[in-house]
Amino acid sequence: MxxxxxxxxxxxxxxxxxxxxxxxxxxxxxxxxxxxxxxxxEENSGSAGNSAQEPAPTYVGDDTCLICxxxxxxxxxSTPHGRSADARTPAxxxxxxxxxxxxxxxxxxxxxVLPPVAFTKAPPREVNAVCTTCHNRxxxxxxxxxxxxxxxxxxxxxxxxxxxxxxxRQLDKAKQIELCADCHREKVSKVDRSGHMPVRxxxxxCTTCHNxxxxxxxxxLRTGDSIADQCTSCHAEKRGPFLWEHAPxxxxxxxxxxxxxxxxxxxxxxxxxxxxxRCHVATRHPSTIYDAGLIGTSARVFARSCVTCxxxxxxxxxxxxxxxxx
Numbered sequence: 365m366x367x368x369x370x371x372x373x374x375x376x377x378x379x380x381x382x383x384x385x386x387x388x389x390x391x392x393x394x395x396x397x398x399x400x401x402x403x404x405x406e407e408n409s410g411s412a413g414n415s416a417q418e419p420a421p422t423y424v425g426d427d428t429c430l431i432c433x434x435x436x437x438x439x440x441x442s443t444p445h446g447r448s449a450d451a452r453t454p455a456x457x458x459x460x461x462x463x464x465x466x467x468x469x470x471x472x473x474x475x476x477v478l479p480p481v482a483f484t485k486a487p488p489r490e491v492n493a494v495c496t497t498c499h500n501r502x503x504x505x506x507x508x509x510x511x512x513x514x515x516x517x518x519x520x521x522x523x524x525x526x527x528x529x530x531x532x533r534q535l536d537k538a539k540q541i542e543l544c545a546d547c548h549r550e551k552v553s554k555v556d557r558s559g560h561m562p563v564r565x566x567x568x569x570c571t572t573c574h575n576x577x578x579x580x581x582x583x584x585l586r587t588g589d590s591i592a593d594q595c596t597s598c599h600a601e602k603r604g605p606f607l608w609e610h611a612p613x614x615x616x617x618x619x620x621x622x623x624x625x626x627x628x629x630x631x632x633x634x635x636x637x638x639x640x641x642r643c644h645v646a647t648r649h650p651s652t653i654y655d656a657g658l659i660g661t662s663a664r665v666f667a668r669s670c671v672t673c674x675x676x677x678x679x680x681x682x683x684x685x686x687x688x689x690x
Contacts, residue, residue: 421466421480426459428471433460436526443534445525452498463494463525488518495519506578513578522576544570554625561624561631573623591616595623606679608686612643613678636669 430437440446441455448455454462461467465480483491496507499519507513521536522543528534537543541563545552555564562568570576573594574584581587585594595617596603604613612619620639621631628635634642671677674688682690 421470422468423458423461423466424468424471425461429460429467432474436460439526439528443525443528483520488516488521491518491520503575504577506575506580508578510578511584512576540569540571551624554622557625557627559626559628559631591618591623602678604679606681607683608680608688610677610679610688636671640670 444450445453446455447453450456454460463481467479469477470479478485481490481494492507492513496504500507523534524536525534527536529536529538530540533540535543541552541555554560563570573586575586576584579585581589581594582591585591587594587597592613602613617623620633622633623631626632632639676682676685676688676690680686680688680690684690
């Protein structure tokens with residue numbers, strides 16, 4: 365007696381489909397013309413035909429580079445890049461070609477063939493890739509993905525190896541604030557106001573608070589995870605926790621202060637009591653006493669402010685300090 369044939373299960377159908385697909389692919393490759401197969405091999409090998417026709421460029425040494433570029437030598441050897449005794453520097457490796465790449469083809473035809481890495485014409489991604497082969501730790505560890513990197517800036521927008529003008533960090537400008545002002549003009553202009561951070565006196569730099577190469581904090585700040593953490597790293601007396609906390613201090617110091625500069629005392633964004641009335645519009649003190657008609661005669665405005673009584677405005681630890689009066 366002949367038993368009826370059982371139907372295929374899901375696994376059997378899957379195996380059969382795979383075998384049919386492999387057979388079809390083999391048939392297509394067997395019937396493909398020779399030039400098509402060669403093109404596939406060339407694409408997978410990364411332009412092997414070009415490398416077979418032209419030999420790879422080779423290193424020529426600093427002496428050959430300096431025949432034409434001797435003016436670049438003096439600034440270079442006076443910097444950490446030119447310390448050949450340090451095995452980590454370009455001078456200890458291939459010299460100029462450590463960063464610019466092997467230049468044999470450029471030497472053979474300097475008029476039409478540039479070095480493999482021409483920093484003045486290379487896109488920012490290529491420039492940064494060369495610099496970060498060495499500068500990838502410490503302050504530079506977070507450069508990739510930072511605000512400046514994501515906006516298409518290159519290391520050479522701020523730094524120069526052969527034509528720097530600053531005493532430190534090889535900057536394109538003599539002073540750091542001049543360099544930052546190229547993009548952040550609205551921030552730097554605040555330093556000229558009557559109340560300001562002591563930057564124009566040379567006591568602070570922009571990088572005292574910010575790390576332009578990247579940060580885990582907001583606004584490229586160096587310390588903590590918030591603006592308040594950065595401010596209280598110097599102004600420790602304003603740091604909590606307090607028994608009675610003032611809400612704006614939790615939101616951030618910039619709620620009331622402009623850290624780059626202001627025309628008001630203590631770098632406040634506006635003068636008190638108007639500053640306080642941005643939040644306290646319906647308190648026990650009638651807000652109408654500060655309106656335009658009475659602002660010249662009110663004793664609460666003339667030569668006074670809310671902090672005359674509410675002195676502990678950043679927070680209080682006194683048992684009776686709920687109103688920040690003590």
